[in-house]
Amino acid sequence: MTKLTIVPCPQCKQDVEWSDKSPYRPFCSKQCQMIDFGEWADEENSIAGAPDMSDSDGWSEDNY
Numbered sequence: 001m002t003k004l005t006i007v008p009c010p011q012c013k014q015d016v017e018w019s020d021k022s023p024y025r026p027f028c029s030k031q032c033q034m035i036d037f038g039e040w041a042d043e044e045n046s047i048a049g050a051p052d053m054s055d056s057d058g059w060s061e062d063n064y
């Protein structure tokens with residue numbers, strides 16, 4: 001008897017069967033996997049863009 005493991009998708013909290021039936025586990029679908037990947041890319045982008053933000057911050061402080 002095979003015990004079925006169900007995990008919640010980190011993106012949409014949908015039940016995901018932990019087996020070969022779910023190639024994108026722990027995500028329920030490729031879409032959710034891509035969303036998660038996109039969030040990671042976003043974080044990297046905001047880190048890269050951080051100097052830019054502090055730059056404009058200093059500018060507005062100067063202007064204040």
Ligand SMILES: [Zn+2]
Nearest residue numbers: 009012028032
């Ligand atoms: Zn999902």
